[in-house]
Amino acid sequence: MTDPNTDGVDGDSPPENDGHRFDRLPATAAEREVPGRPTRAEVVQWWEQRYGIPPATWEEHTFWEKGNGKLWAFAADVVSPIPVESLGLRILRTRQEHWKPSTDAVQRFGRAATENVVRLDRTEAERFARGEDQELPRWDGDWGYVIAAHEIADGVEPIGVGLYLHGELRSTVPKGRQEDLS
Amino acid sequence: MQPLERYASIVDEFDAFRAACDRPLPSVVRVNTLKASIARARAALDADNVEYEATDWHPGILRLEERGPGTSWPYFHGWLHGQEEVSVLPALALDPQPGDVVWDACAAPGSKTTQLADLMDDRGVLLGNDNNLGRLSALRHNAERLGITNLVVTNQDARNFSFKPFGDRTDDENRIEAVDRALVDAPCSCEGTIRKNPDALDQWSMDHVESVVGIQKGILRRAVQATRAGGTVVYSTCTFAPEENEAVLNHALETEDCELREWEPPAGFETDPGITEWDGDEYDPSVELAHRVYPHRNDTGGFFCAKLEVTG
Numbered sequence: 001m002t003d004p005n006t007d008g009v010d011g012d013s014p015p016e017n018d019g020h021r022f023d024r025l026p027a028t029a030a031e032r033e034v035p036g037r038p039t040r041a042e043v044v045q046w047w048e049q050r051y052g053i054p055p056a057t058w059e060e061h062t063f064w065e066k067g068n069g070k071l072w073a074f075a076a077d078v079v080s081p082i083p084v085e086s087l088g089l090r091i092l093r094t095r096q097e098h099w100k101p102s103t104d105a106v107q108r109f110g111r112a113a114t115e116n117v118v119r120l121d122r123t124e125a126e127r128f129a130r131g132e133d134q135e136l137p138r139w140d141g142d143w144g145y146v147i148a149a150h151e152i153a154d155g156v157e158p159i160g161v162g163l164y165l166h167g168e169l170r171s172t173v174p175k176g177r178q179e180d181l182s
Numbered sequence: 183m184q185p186l187e188r189y190a191s192i193v194d195e196f197d198a199f200r201a202a203c204d205r206p207l208p209s210v211v212r213v214n215t216l217k218a219s220i221a222r223a224r225a226a227l228d229a230d231n232v233e234y235e236a237t238d239w240h241p242g243i244l245r246l247e248e249r250g251p252g253t254s255w256p257y258f259h260g261w262l263h264g265q266e267e268v269s270v271l272p273a274l275a276l277d278p279q280p281g282d283v284v285w286d287a288c289a290a291p292g293s294k295t296t297q298l299a300d301l302m303d304d305r306g307v308l309l310g311n312d313n314n315l316g317r318l319s320a321l322r323h324n325a326e327r328l329g330i331t332n333l334v335v336t337n338q339d340a341r342n343f344s345f346k347p348f349g350d351r352t353d354d355e356n357r358i359e360a361v362d363r364a365l366v367d368a369p370c371s372c373e374g375t376i377r378k379n380p381d382a383l384d385q386w387s388m389d390h391v392e393s394v395v396g397i398q399k400g401i402l403r404r405a406v407q408a409t410r411a412g413g414t415v416v417y418s419t420c421t422f423a424p425e426e427n428e429a430v431l432n433h434a435l436e437t438e439d440c441e442l443r444e445w446e447p448p449a450g451f452e453t454d455p456g457i458t459e460w461d462g463d464e465y466d467p468s469v470e471l472a473h474r475v476y477p478h479r480n481d482t483g484g485f486f487c488a489k490l491e492v493t494g
Contacts, residue, residue: 060305061331073331074331074332074334075304075305075306075307075331075332076305076306076307076332077356078307078334078348078349078356078358079348079349079352079354079356079357080356082334082347082348083347084334084335084336084347085318085322085335085336085337086322086325086333086334086335087334087335088330088331088332088333088334089325089326089329089330089331090326104326104327104329107217107259107260107329108216108217108260108329108331129258152226152229152255152256152259153218153222153223153225153226153229153256154222154225155222157259159258159259176323177258177327179253179257179258180253181253181254181255181258
């Protein structure tokens with residue numbers, strides 16, 4: 001266990017991320033103490049730039065890091081750091097070249113997305129939900145992590161996160177969530 | 183001994199009660215309105231040709247005709263959650279409001295916890311605690327699938343639940359030192375789940391009942407202590423045993439600052455009052471305000487649910 005009272009006081013080494021607790025993200029780079037930790041501003045901006053999700057979507061949420069680069073959105077505010085099992089919803093994996101959104105985040109917040117949304121027909125959506133990769137040459141948008149969506153009950157609904165590369169859409173639906181819906 | 187025979191003297195229409203206990207339960211889902219409206223979830227089920235019937239007391243509680251809820255698009259999207267019909271009651275009794283701080287003392291696997299989040303419109307702070315780390319993963323999985331963001335999951339013994347992780351006795355402006363409402367859906371002898379688990383009574387013994395009673399009393403007392411004056415505590419079990427129900431309430435009334443409060447289940451849901459005498463013991467007359475749910479009344483599982491106000 002780390003004693004929070006000793007953080008950052010023992011000499012020259014900067015504080016590090018502690019995988020056993022949640023730390024609130026700094027609002028901006030000027031307030032950053034833990035090297036490499038993303039800021040709230042960067043996270044909000046990332047969702048907007050990559051998917052067109054408006055910053056106002058996150059107005060009521062605080063952002064937290066637990067584990068290296070794993071970010072969580074929480075509906076209120078609590079003390080930081082906080083040693084609990086989970087805090088809100090895991091939304092994003094950062095501290096890597098391409099940030100990766102979680103299936104849960106995309107299902108909950110992805111309806112507001114306007115960019116990098118790949119709309120699938122019934123058969124394609126069923127393949128995606130089973131966790132299968134598929135050829136999808138018609139997509140002419142960005143490569144990388146996209147939101148796979150389909151039409152259901154008079155609306156477009158996000159299914160999960162796809163990785164689009166070389167004409168192929170890979171499903172990243174976690175094993176425990178994969179389902180045969182055909 | 184057949185444990186249910188103990189209740190011949192307190193259950194009206196005992197033969198109908200026994201017959202209902204032998205019938206399997208229908209598969210029921212609750213619409214998760216954090217992700218979809220009731221109308222949209224029902225439209226998606228219609229499009230998938232999933233047959234269902236809304237319960238006559240709640241348009242978002244649906245009895246499915248056949249298959250389980252897991253293999254349909256609305257379920258995949260987290261619009262639906264499998265939840266036994268009768269277990270919807272305690273969250274309705276607790277009536278949490280958006281912005282409240284709520285503690286669910288025995289939260290896993292989370293059907294009631296996720297219902298609380300829905301009633302809170304995913305705002306405020308919902309503390310979901312369970313002492314069993316294995317069951318916590320089910321709670322987390324369910325909350326994630328339903329897209330809930332106001333849940334904090336903890337792994338403590340509810341009898342000694344500590345707010346220390348939440349900044350108790352600090353000057354942090356975000357500290358939590360008490361809650362507005364607490365749900366104690368206590369571990370119990372599960373007699374009322376006989377329709378879902380036909381072997382639920384195989385391990386039944388008075389010794390087991392007596393051992394869980396100690397835990398139930400400890401958790402309920404801690405819940406009253408952890409709730410601010412004027413706040414609400416709901417106590418529920420899925421068992422008929424008065425030792426685990428009215429007797430536990432009676433113990434809380436004698437040892438903590440709290441009182442039973444009247445609460446009416448939704449219109450059309452029929453319950454029986456708590457009992458004030460059992461096996462030579464007498465309980466505080468106010469435990470009559472608790473609700474006993476017998477399987478033959480509404481074609482559900484068995485249940486017990488009581489609402490308390492913290493007075494001190």
